[in-house]
Each structure stands twice: as C-alpha cells, then as structure tokens.
Amino acid sequence: MSTARGADYLDQPPTFSPDVPGRARVAAESRARVTIFVAGMARWSMWRSPVTLPLSWIEERTTSGVRCSSSMPVVKQAFSESSSIVRPFTEIPGLWKNGVVNLYNFWKLDGFRNLHRIMLQNFNTFGPIYREKIGYYESVNIINPEDAAILFKAEGHYPKRLKVEAWTAYRDYRNRKYGVLLKNGEDWRSNRVILNKEVISPKVQENFVPLLDEVGQDFVARVHKKIKRSGQNKWTTDLSQELFKYALESVSSVLYGERLGLLLDYIDPEAQHFIDCITLMFKTTSPMLYIPPGLLRQIGAKVWRDHVAAWDGIFSQADRCIHNIYRQLRQDTGAPKKYPGVLASLLMLDKLSIEDIKASVTELMAGGVDTTSITLLWTLYELARHPNLQEELRAEVAAARAESQGDTLEMLKRIPLVKGALKETLRLHPVAVSLQRYLAEDIVIQNYHIPAGTLVQLGLYAMGRDPKVFFRPEQYQPSRWLRTETHYFRSLGFGFGPRQCLGRRIAETEMQLFLIHMLENFRVEKQRHVEVQSTFELILLPDKPIILTLKPLKTSR
Numbered sequence: 216m217s218t219a220r221g222a223d224y225l226d227q228p229p230t231f232s233p234d235v236p237g238r239a240r241v242a243a244e245s246r247a248r249v250t251i252f253v254a255g256m257a258r259w260s261m262w263r264s265p266v267t268l269p270l271s272w273i274e275e276r277t278t279s280g281v282r283c284s285s286s287m288p289v290v291k292q293a294f295s296e297s298s299s300i301v302r303p304f305t306e307i308p309g310l311w312k313n314g315v316v317n318l319y320n321f322w323k324l325d326g327f328r329n330l331h332r333i334m335l336q337n338f339n340t341f342g343p344i345y346r347e348k349i350g351y352y353e354s355v356n357i358i359n360p361e362d363a364a365i366l367f368k369a370e371g372h373y374p375k376r377l378k379v380e381a382w383t384a385y386r387d388y389r390n391r392k393y394g395v396l397l398k399n400g401e402d403w404r405s406n407r408v409i410l411n412k413e414v415i416s417p418k419v420q421e422n423f424v425p426l427l428d429e430v431g432q433d434f435v436a437r438v439h440k441k442i443k444r445s446g447q448n449k450w451t452t453d454l455s456q457e458l459f460k461y462a463l464e465s466v467s468s469v470l471y472g473e474r475l476g477l478l479l480d481y482i483d484p485e486a487q488h489f490i491d492c493i494t495l496m497f498k499t500t501s502p503m504l505y506i507p508p509g510l511l512r513q514i515g516a517k518v519w520r521d522h523v524a525a526w527d528g529i530f531s532q533a534d535r536c537i538h539n540i541y542r543q544l545r546q547d548t549g550a551p552k553k554y555p556g557v558l559a560s561l562l563m564l565d566k567l568s569i570e571d572i573k574a575s576v577t578e579l580m581a582g583g584v585d586t587t588s589i590t591l592l593w594t595l596y597e598l599a600r601h602p603n604l605q606e607e608l609r610a611e612v613a614a615a616r617a618e619s620q621g622d623t624l625e626m627l628k629r630i631p632l633v634k635g636a637l638k639e640t641l642r643l644h645p646v647a648v649s650l651q652r653y654l655a656e657d658i659v660i661q662n663y664h665i666p667a668g669t670l671v672q673l674g675l676y677a678m679g680r681d682p683k684v685f686f687r688p689e690q691y692q693p694s695r696w697l698r699t700e701t702h703y704f705r706s707l708g709f710g711f712g713p714r715q716c717l718g719r720r721i722a723e724t725e726m727q728l729f730l731i732h733m734l735e736n737f738r739v740e741k742q743r744h745v746e747v748q749s750t751f752e753l754i755l756l757p758d759k760p761i762i763l764t765l766k767p768l769k770t771s772r
C-alpha cells in the first residue's frame with residue numbers, strides 16, 4: 216500500500232490546508248499567559264455551569280429557533296473567538312476535572328445510549344472544541360472540517376484510534392491474536408499494507424461485483440417471494456433481520472468466495488447465532504467504554520460475561536468458515552478457475568501468518584454486518600420519506616442500466632445520485648458517531664494547544680448536522696454531493712487516510728448494488744407519522760423498528 220495520505224484511489228480530500236498551525240505557535244503560549252488568564256475567565260464561567268438540559272430539548276430546536284422534526288437535532292451555534300494567541304491545553308472548555316462525577320451525570324442522562332446527542336449538546340454549550348473526562352476516558356472533541364484536516368495531518372505514520380478496551384480484553388482473555396482493527400504501530404502497518412491489496416484496492420472491485428450482484432439479485436427474489444406469500448401484492452415488515460442476513464451473505468461471499476445460503480427459506484442456526492452475537496457484541500461494548508473491563512471481569516459483571524459469550528460465538532463461526540476454505544485449498548491443487556475470495560487469496564499469497572489472516576478475516580466478517588445493513592435500512596427509510604427523490608434515483612438507475620448494456624461495473628460508474636444518497640445517509644446517520652486519533656505531534660486547534668498523545672475526537676454526527684458546515688443540514692439531499700460546493704473533509708463516514716475503513720470498497724459496492732436492485736423492482740413506503748431517532752450501541756442504530764412497505768413495480772413474479 217502506498218501510505219501516502221489522501222488515499223489516492225479513494226474518494227477523499229486530497230490536500231491539507233497549507234496553514235496548519237505548528238509548534239512555533241505553541242511556543243508563543245508561555246509569552247501569552249496574562250492575556251490567557253483574562254480570556255480564560257470568560258470560558259471558566261461557561262464550562263463551570265453543568266450540562267443539565269433534558270435531551271428532548273436539544274432535539275426540538277434549530278439554529279433559527281424554529282422547531283423542526285424531532286428526529287433532526289442540529290448544532291445551534293459555534294462560539295468563535297477570533298484571537299491569534301495560543302491558549303494552553305488546561306483552558307480548553309469542558310467538563311474534565313472529575314471523571315467520576317462526570318460518569319455519574321453521564322449515566323443519569325442515559326449517556327450510554329445518547330452519546331451522540333450529548334456530544335452535540337456539548338458543542339452547543341462549549342463551542343467548536345471541548346475537553347471531557349468520563350470515567351477513565353479523556354478526550355478533546357472537535358467539529359469543524361478545517362480542524363479535522365489539522366487532526367489527520369498530525370496522525371503520524373501509524374495512526375491510532377481510541378482503543379476499545381473491551382475488545383482487546385477479550386482477545387487477551389482468550390489468548391487470541393489482534394487483527395488489523397486492533398493492532399497498532401508497525402505490526403498494524405505491515406498487515407494493513409498486505410490486506411489493502413486484497414480488500415480495498417480499485418482492482419479488486421471487479422472481483423467483488425459479480426459475487427455481490429448475485430447476492431443482490433437473490434435478495435430481490437426473496438422479497439418477491441414474501442410479497443407473493445402475503446397475498447396482498449406488498450410486504451410490510453421491519454427489514455432489519457433481512458438486511459443483517461443480506462450483509463452477512465454479501466461479506467461472506469467476498470471473503471470466502473462461497474455462499475452461506477442465508478437468503479434461502481431454511482437458514483443455518485449457527486449463522487443466525489453469529490448475527491445475534493454481533494448485535495450483542497456491539498451492545499455490550501458501549502458500557503465498557505467508560506468502566507474498565509478488567510474491573511467488570513473481576514466482579515463477574517453480566518455485561519462482561521455477555522461480551523465474552525458474544526465474541527466466542529463470532530470467533531467460532533468465523534473459525535468454521537476459515538477451516539472449511541483452508542481444507543478445500545489444501546485438497547485442491549490446480550489453479551483456481553474463478554476468483555476464490557479474500558481469504559483464499561491471502562492464504563495463497565503467503566505473506567501473512569495464518570494466525571494473522573484468521574484474526575483479520577474474523578474482524579472483517581464481524582465488521583461487515585451491522586454497518587452496511589443499518590446504513591441500508593436508514594437509506595430505505597429516507598427514500599420512503601422522500602418519494603420524489605426515490606423516483607429520481609430510479610430514473611438514474613434505469614438510464615445507467617440502458618447505457619451500460621449489461622456491464623455492471625460500468626453501471627456503477629453512472630449512478631452519482633445513488634452514491635450521493637449513501638453519503639447523505641452517512642452524514643445524517645453515521646455508523647460511527649466520531650472518528651478518533653491519538654496525536655503523534657503537538658497541534659493547535661481553535662487557538663488551543665493540544666499536546667502529542669492526546670485523544671482527539673471528530674464529532675461526525677454533530678458535524679453532519681452543523682448548519683455552518685452543511686446548508687440546511689436537516690434536509691436529506693443527495694444532490695448536495697453532486698454540486699460544486701466544497702466537500703473538503705466533509706464526507707468522512709468511512710474515516711480517513713491509511714487507517715480508514717478497510718471494508719469500504721466491499722461496503723460501497725454492496726450497498727450500491729443493493730439499491731440498484733431494490734429501485735429496479737420495488738417502491739418503498741413507510742407508515743405515516745412515525746419518526747425514528749437513533750440510539751448509540753457503539754454504532755448508531757434506529758431507536759425503534761423501522762417498518763417499511765415494499766410494493767412491486769410490476770406484478771409480483
């Protein structure tokens with residue numbers, strides 16, 4: 216992999232702001248202490264006041280003070296103070312003096328499930344940068360795209376995210392190797408370089424397309440069957456379980472080059488167990504972000520026991536799939552006739568140890584289910600809420616189909632609005648509430664010095680709803696991504712740079728093909744007057760079932 220940032224082959228902002236404040240400005244800090252003291256007093260009164268607003272309050276106001284849909288919380292304002300003086304780290308506003316008290320308040324606000332709304336509220340209270348400490352977890356939080364550029368420039372040669380202690384604690388407890396998701400330093404880089412070639416480079420997409428296209432067609436056939444069985448020429452349901460199966464079937468077919476058969480009437484109970492384990496794994500992770508898992512393990516807490524059971528289930532299913540392919544490969548001596556999947560390609564390449572391959576393939580399998588399925592569910596929900604837009608997308612797909620004359624890869628190049636819809640979904644309903652990096656060097660953001668080693672979080676959910684960043688952020692408008700307005704550090708749903716989502720290529724292809732097939736076959740509608748909000752379970756999920764109605768465009772087969 217070229218570790219050059221800007222990921223040449225991906226849709227990322229290629230350059231950085233030339234005027235990135237550096238260490239020289241940090242040095243000015245000590246000369247400016249007197250002025251800082253005065254400015255700091257103003258800040259003091261702001262951050263001393265506790266955050267007591269009920270969460271419902273945040274959701275009912277927009278910048279203009281006009282009430283809007285309660286599912287559309289937005290950032291109200293930013294406190295910008297123009298000053299060129301660099302202020303010390305200790306003056307960053309926020310609640311960071313007493314982690315235990317903050318943890319208690321966080322728990323009272325049901326913060327485990329409302330983290331994204333609390334972050335948004337904190338930006339409204341403190342401005343575009345704030346510091347916080349909840350339990351043992353301390354960070355600086357930022358929201359502006361220009362500040363994101365500074366952050367990513369300082370991520371260093373080995374970018375490091377927030378360590379999810381619960382996940383590493385499980386690996387250590389069971390004596391399992393870390394995969395690329397959890398590795399750091401040179402070990403991460405050397406693995407990631409090899410995995411990039413097989414999982415995310417542009418040339419592998421042509422291998423994935425036929426596999427994923429077939430899964431998409433099977434999903435459509437399954438929906439037609441359900442419609443026929445309903446006898447009502449429509450199917451009204453909560454699609455989440457179906458989408459989990461679709462996502463696992465898709466990612467497995469790419470990883471193993473084989474189908475699991477999850478879209479058939481009878482499904483392997485072990486595969487269903489795997490899906491349930493992933494949901495449980497995410498659900499039990501968020502409480503352990505703030506309380507050390509080691510402590511929970513010692514007291515035998517249920518959350519830790521459930522977490523272990525979830526990962527055990529994930530690993531045993533992945534182990535089964537990996538062993539199958541490994542066995543087949545040893546028996547099969549001839550060169551493969553068709554693309555054999557990511558796992559077999561990695562084994563044949565023989566550049567990573569089998570244990571490293573197993574660890575990363577398991578993580579790819581676990582990371583490939585809830586992420587894409589929930590994004591697709593939100594997208595269908597938005598299309599159901601915007602019928603005219605749905606027709607526009609359908610027209611785009613029809614034109615692309617006609618122009619590409621059966622070449623699916625070509626077709627994927629002709630659907631900018633569909634791609635815009637997926638970006639728009641990730642803006643309003645990002646899978647990850649924030650992106651995080653430990654700084655490799657000192658930086659200055661919003662005139663505050665932040666020392667190397669600090670954990671800085673970019674609030675993706677909050678940025679997506681900030682009217683200073685997005686015009687009318689509360690509106691779902693895929694076409695905003697086609698216009699010439701700046702996209703500089705704004706489309707970050709998959710993260711950024713060399714540490715960005717490894718599964719991005721699979722996810723994007725899988726989701727685009729899904730939408731193509733669904734738009735060609737069904738009209739999506741939703742129940743009236745049901746607004747869905749989100750809840751944080753490490754990833755963002757709908758807080759209630761999304762009930763959709765699928766109607767065939769032509770009479771069901």
Ligand code: HEM
Binds near residue numbers: 397583718
């Ligand atoms: C809509 C779908 C998805 C979204 C929005 C998403 C988002 C993300 C984000 C935000 C990160 C962190 C990036 C960073 O820190 O810069 C990440 C990392 C990762 N994702 Fe995804 N993801 C998606 C689907 C997938 C899929 C389908 C897979 C597997 C096939 C996957 C595997 C991974 C892995 C392995 C990492 C860790 C990479 C590393 O640390 O080097 N993701 N993803």
